[in-house]
Amino acid sequence: MAFESLTDRLQVAMSKLKKKGTVKEEDVKEMMREIRLALLEADVNLQVVRGFTKRVGERSIGIEILESLNPTQQIVKIVDEELTKVLGSEAAPLNKSPKIPTIIMMVGLQGAGKTTFVGKLSNFLKQNENARPLLIAGDVYRPAAIDQLKVIGQQLDIPVFDMGTDTDPVEIVRRGLEQAKENKNDYVFIDTAGRLHIDEQLMDELKRIKEFAEPNEILLTVDAMTGQDAVTVAQSFDEQLDVTGVVLTKLDGDTRGGAALSIRAITGKPIKYIGTGEKLTDVEVFHPDRMSSRILGMGDMLTLIEKAQREYDEDKAEELAQKMRENSFDFNDFIEQLDQVMGMGPLEDLIKMIPGMNDVPGLDQIKVDPKEVARKKAIVFSMTPQERENPDLLNPSRRRRIAAGSGNSVVEVNRMIKQFNESRKMMQQMSKGNMPAGMENLMGTGVKGKLGKMAMNNMMKKNKKKMKKNKNKKNKKKK
Template sequence: MKKWKNKNQEALMAFEGLTERLQNAISKLKRKGKISESDVKEVMREIRLALLEADVNFKVVKDFVKEVKNRAVGAEVLESLTPAQQIVKIVNEELIKVMGESAVSLNKSKKIPTVIMMVGLQGAGKTTTAGKLAYKLKKEENARPLMIAADVYRPAAVDQLKTVGKSIDVPVFELGTDVDPVEIVRQGMKLAEEQKNDYVIIDTAGRLQIDEKLMNELARIKELTHPDEILLTVDSMTGQNAVEVAQGFNDTLDVTGVVLTKLDGDTRGGAALSIRAVTGKPIKFIGQGEKMTALDVFYPDRMASRILGMGDMLTLIEKAQQDFDQKKAEELADKMRENTFDFNDFIEQMEQVQNMGPIEDIMKMIPGMANNPALKNVKVDPKDIEHTKAIVYSMTPDEREDPDMLNPSRRRRIAAGSGRPIQEVNRMIKQFKQMRDMMQKMTNGNFGGMENMFGGGVSGKLAKMSVNRMIKKNKKKKRAKIKKQKQQKRRKK
């Protein structure tokens, strides 16, 4: 166990090093007004080492560095007023190109059900990912998925899928572990057709390594079901081994897409930068945590931005919106606008933020904060959040609704009730009021506070543009969702 843990820690450090070394290499150029071809070569050397240490495939590294270098030594770059920015732009564009240009959506059948076959080695998180995908489809499309338990070899695999299905209220078809997996899938498909399920997600068997028996079984299931998607689940911590696994499954099954699991926090880089380039298969989803909500569409441009430490506002906004319904969001906006945001709302928002993941990871998605040296090693202790909650819960209902009535004697009583120092209580109340004022300004259209918070006009403007773009996108998405729900209701009738 200790050896496995140390191996994971080394992989974590390698991925963190990718972001850090890329930023350090580029920062050397930013300190120079003009750069030469030799400066570019030195930076390319740093970038090559950073990618190799992050366990990116050697051929991918070679092609990537060559492409960036060819573009970076052009006269329009070297003779420009801001050559360092030009090179950052080139590196960003080439990272996006390597990872697949744009997000790739699920292949869907013209008639129900759409069949999704999950494949991968043991331990990659295939069963959990099947549940996450089922939950995502159910929540976002109002779909009725059915999961089929076709892994009869791994101990408790069927029980695990049943437990996952129960937790997200999605049915699981199983015939135990004594029936041939192909027969289980055959009967499961028949049930899905009878029940008119929108999706069928087949959780197939894995192995510790690829073998002929496994591949023959998977090939038989593919021949029986003609799946619309064959999603290969790959553990992103395995680096170049992930690419070898992807090639092995692809040679036999011709997979349609990849899901990268265990991409928590800063564990990004090697596999994401290698798989698409080597196999030609798109990364469709990334798993970032154990919760059933922790499955996101893979956006190459957002990942490139995060690798370069430029933040990821769009993903941050999407994470926030996952836990909000429209009515609550409108009520909250009204409270911010009218400056009636109180401690009850504060606690509710704090819990929403906790559901989004570790605070330090969320902060890295904010432009300007990702590169901030002061935030590099910031770790927010969950106990601090609990202490804040304890202070609020020690207030009376009237005090929570009207923070302005918290005079010194009330604050002393709250400190005693929560078991926290009076200085901590005073600091928390002051920070709450400052946050409330900033939220009111931003809600009323004053983004000046946002620009200052993000460390400069450019980052602030980027954040503002991201917010506006996401608002428009969500309105369009909501209209499309309502339209689809109406079509599904008519079809089921």
């Protein structure tokens, strides 16, 4: 996962501060040396590193300690605030046209994942805004790019306009826009040609497309794994086309994170979306404050909540919450939840979004085997309908039968039932707005523990208010 190495280094740097009544200047300087090395190793631009460490150092020396935070926690808070500023302070929305369609021109070098991201972003808008996008295949130099876009369009049930490889790209865009207006598409994505490197011919073509289409957005697709080279590419495209924003791909890979931490500061252009995996649903709005929390190991509860809300409709969520409160959560619900959670992404990544969980020893070694999930489902499917609805019926003889029917040992069946019962207790606590005591202990009292608890409690309160607000809106519509 992205930033793991940087997260580890920053945590080590900040944990070296002792819990003192005041923070001495030499303590801050030592921490800043460690942070500077961590950022440089993450391939962050030198100019960005110097500015960041200078600001953090100046704010950290002689800080006024808040009642709720000790000196070390206060400095973590300063680092978090300054890191958020480097990343862009707040999420940048899409520049939308007052009348349809909104035209989005995607540009970037070959191999950055531009065509795939066209599919991801169009699907994101389709799912979240009920939009009707059209994709225009404007890369006439690579037949495979047109075929790839068509395949993506078929998978997502999104129309793709193409005229093959023998037509001028500007003419393709012209005809595609005509079709979009006829069909009243909300968004038009223009998938332009890429090169292995920037050249004059490519830029001339992109300028002609821009001049004709007058796009509302020119989004530069950048491969996060290219490090500081990504910043150079962004500067070149921006000078020629005046890009409006950046999308980062492959942020889930073995990347050091330098591109994300440098692009906004150097180019002034906001990062608008990030690709977080290989699936066409693996895309997120880029929130600087949330990314900063992830990098510092303080979790990202808001993104976790949003992922969950995308997987559930409100009626089901309310029904489930009621079951949790009444402690009537059964194995049928368990299977449904298991499928929903697995659909949100790798479980090990979701766990790290919970504040404080990065401090749990051995967490980085957790890998959820899909076969283990299948084994759990096999155990449940070997139960009778009555047993699934009433787990208290599962006496030893029934457990032996279930073990034989699912191809598991009795020990494995007992372990799964025990995990189910523990999960049910924890969910009942959380449904009442209480953080389970075990999680409180896991989050600890160290550098990030208190901040993590504060963050998690705030997120739980915000989510309660949000769900109540959505419910009120829904009730008004029904009336």
